[in-house]
Amino acid sequence: MLGKLGRWLINHIKALLYGLGFFFQIIKATFGFIKNGRVGRKVLTMQILFTGVQALNNISLIAVALGAVIIIQGVGILPQFGQGDLIYPILITIITRELGPMLCAFIIIARSGTAITTEIGSNVVNHEIEAYIATGVNPLSYIAVPRFIGVTLSLLLLNFYFNFFGLIGSYFITQFIYPIQAAEYFHKILYNLHLDDIVSSIIKSLVFGVIISVVSIYYGFQVEQSSTEIPQMTIKAVGTAFVLCILADALIVLIYYT
Amino acid sequence: MKFQIRFADQIVGLFIILAMMSIVFILVMMGINQRWFAKDYKYTSSFKTGNGLSVGMPIKLKGFQIGSVDKINLLADNSVEINFHIFDTYIEKVRKNSILELSISPIGIGGGGMLFHPGKSTELIPELSSIPSTDFEEGKKLIAKELVNIPPRDDTIVNIINDISPLLRSTNDTMESLALLLDTTTSTITGEAEGPIADIIEEVSIMITMLSNSITEAMTAANTILSDSTVITGDMKVITARMKDTEGLLTHLLNPKGTIAKLLDDDNELYIELYAIIEEAANTAAELTSFVNYINTTQPQISELLEGSREAIVKGKDVLEGLSNNPLLRGGITAVTEQPTTFKSYEEEEF
Structure with missing residues (x-):
């Protein structure tokens, strides 16, 4: 029993150290990629297209709907307690600080994280990685780094769009139900939106992007021989990315607001 | 999809530029609103x-x-x-x-x-x-x-009064409703209104009138008895006084022209006088008997009248309780278990 526990612990520590080593290898390769970007530039562009551009419609729809629901509920309830102006801090807290980065991360995990793990897993099973190595191409530089940068950058940009649509786009939807003076709404939103909120949102997006991309790539490379390993690793990648994103969010909130 | 892949660079470039523009726009507007650039x-x-x-x-x-x-x-x-x-x-x-x-x-x-x-x-x-x-x-x-x-x-007191005005208006409306309720209750009690409560009150009034008449009749009979009793008492006083006067009695007894002699030889004058007195006493007793009989005959009616009064008072109590428990004030009339009377007239008694 004790031996099993010890082996389990040692294996997990080894896996953690291997993961951290893998992460630093990607960071190291990223600097090389920035210097010699021409090699994987097209891969990066396609990654941003698939992860960022193609997720924009989902993200914008969720942001507008979420913002409109918050405004409609808030405008209906808060004035009854004499706290009508509280709707603006609430909207900013939910859209910018908390749910914006988190919802974007969840959508990227579901859409792109799974795709990356599956694609790299297929490359491993089909011995394409070995072919890259045989032809002198570093698989980390050509496969991992463009995906790492693409996912991280896409998540950051999608978070900007989420904020834009959530704070500004939702106003126009709200007009159909609760007409609010545009000047008053935008003045109060911009007055209550602080630089701290935006910086916090950017930090979360970057951290979530790094987590999703590294975890997805890592589990993609964990596939060894069989194609049946691909869905197993994909499920592991999704679960791990969800858990790490939530833990990271809690940690950032703890550090940032205490 | 082919279009997106063909123009991927342009689309991604536009995607990045628009995102940057949106965040820059928000930051600039924030700066203007929060006076970042003003002295x-x-x-x-x-x-x-x-x-x-x-x-x-x-x-x-x-x-x-x-x-x-x-x-x-x-x-x-x-x-x-x-x-x-x-x-x-x-x-x-x-x-x-x-x-x-x-x-x-x-x-x-x-x-x-x-x-x-x-x-x-x-x-x-x-x-x-x-x-x-x-x-x-x-x-x-x-x-x-x-x-x-x-x-x-600003006059703070006026502002406070302005705030209180709606509350006062609401209180006034409530008081008006209460006054209307009290008017209705008063008119019901005075018999001016119609309805079950007014009927009960009218019945109570009739019963009270009947009770008053019965008491008046009883008082008249009692007065007659009292006057007769007064006459009897006067006679008894005279007899008592005469009996107390022993000397006078002996004189009268020994006097040939006294009472005894006169009683023995007065052509039954004393006897007739005594007989008249006894006869008068017998008449009085007969009148007393007839009064007692009358009382016995009227007692069931009085009893019924009193029972009716009692029931009316109980109903009246329920009405008053109902009014006090009016839904605007409290709720409903409390259910009361009816206690039948234990009293029965002599006519209903079983021997």
């Missing part, structure tokens, strides 16, 4: 207490925010110093003899704030100067000398 003029002031003061508190002039409080410090002499700034757009209002006033709502709910009253001088106060507050003598003197432009104040 603020800094000043200080002192107050006796920090109660009601807070960092970020707006400084207002005639309802317009012209600045805000930056910092609050407790000094060595236990006075409170505040650092505040005035927006550059309102700097021309910061003239010599200006004062600050901390306004706190008298009822403790909202309405408070830092008010800026500009001086009547045309000379501007330089930045980083101290502006007196109304907490200290310097500020009060400036007001007394009428060197400060202080706008007329």
Whole structure:
């Protein structure tokens, strides 16, 4: 029993150290990629297209709907307690600080994280990685780094769009139900939106992007021989990315607001 | 999809540029709204207490925010110093003899704030100067000398009364409803209204009239008996007095012309007189018997009348309880278990 526990612990520590080593290898390769970007530039562009551009419609729809629901509920309830102006801090807290980065991360995990793990897993099973190595191409530089940068950058940009649509786009939807003076709404939103909120949102997006991309790539490379390993690793990648994103969010909130 | 892949570079470029533009637009608008790029003029002031003061508190002039409080410090002499700034757009209002006033709502709910009253001088106060507050003598003197432009104040009491007016109107409506209810109750009790309660009250009234008539009849009979009794009592007194006079009695007995002699030889005059008295007593007894019989015959009616009165009083009690438990006041009439009377007339008695 004790031996099993010890082996389990040692294996997990080894896996953690291997993961951290893998992460630093990607960071190291990223600097090389920035210097010699021409090699994987097209891969990066396609990654941003698939992860960022193609997720924009989902993200914008969720942001507008979420913002409109918050405004409609808030405008209906808060004035009854004499706290009508509280709707603006609430909207900013939910859209910018908390749910914006988190919802974007969840959508990227579901859409792109799974795709990356599956694609790299297929490359491993089909011995394409070995072919890259045989032809002198570093698989980390050509496969991992463009995906790492693409996912991280896409998540950051999608978070900007989420904020834009959530704070500004939702106003126009709200007009159909609760007409609010545009000047008053935008003045109060911009007055209550602080630089701290935006910086916090950017930090979360970057951290979530790094987590999703590294975890997805890592589990993609964990596939060894069989194609049946691909869905197993994909499920592991999704679960791990969800858990790490939530833990990271809690940690950032703890550090940032205490 | 082919289009997206063919023009992937352009689409991704546009995606990045629009995202950057949106965040830059938001940042610029934030800066404009939060006055990141505007110059603020800094000043200080002192107050006796920090109660009601807070960092970020707006400084207002005639309802317009012209600045805000930056910092609050407790000094060595236990006075409170505040650092505040005035927006550059309102700097021309910061003239010599200006004062600050901390306004706190008298009822403790909202309405408070830092008010800026500009001086009547045309000379501007330089930045980083101290502006007196109304907490200290310097500020009060400036007001007394009428060197400060202080706008007329709202009448707080009038504002409070205005707030209370809707409540008073609501109370008045309730009182009117209650008065209407009381009028209805009064008219019901006086028999002016119609309905089951009015019928009950009318029945009670009839029963009381019948009871009064019966009592009057009984009183007449009793008076007759009393007058007869008075006559009998008078006769008895005369007899008693005569019997007490022993000497007189003996004289009368021994006197040949006395009572005994007269009784023995008076041509039955005494006997006739005694007989008349006895006859009169017999008549009185007969009248008494007839009165007792009358009482016995009327007793069931009186009993019924009293029973009716009792039931009416119980119903009346229920009505009053119902009124007191009216849904506007409380709820419903309490259920009462009916207790049948134990009294029965002599006619219903079983021997």
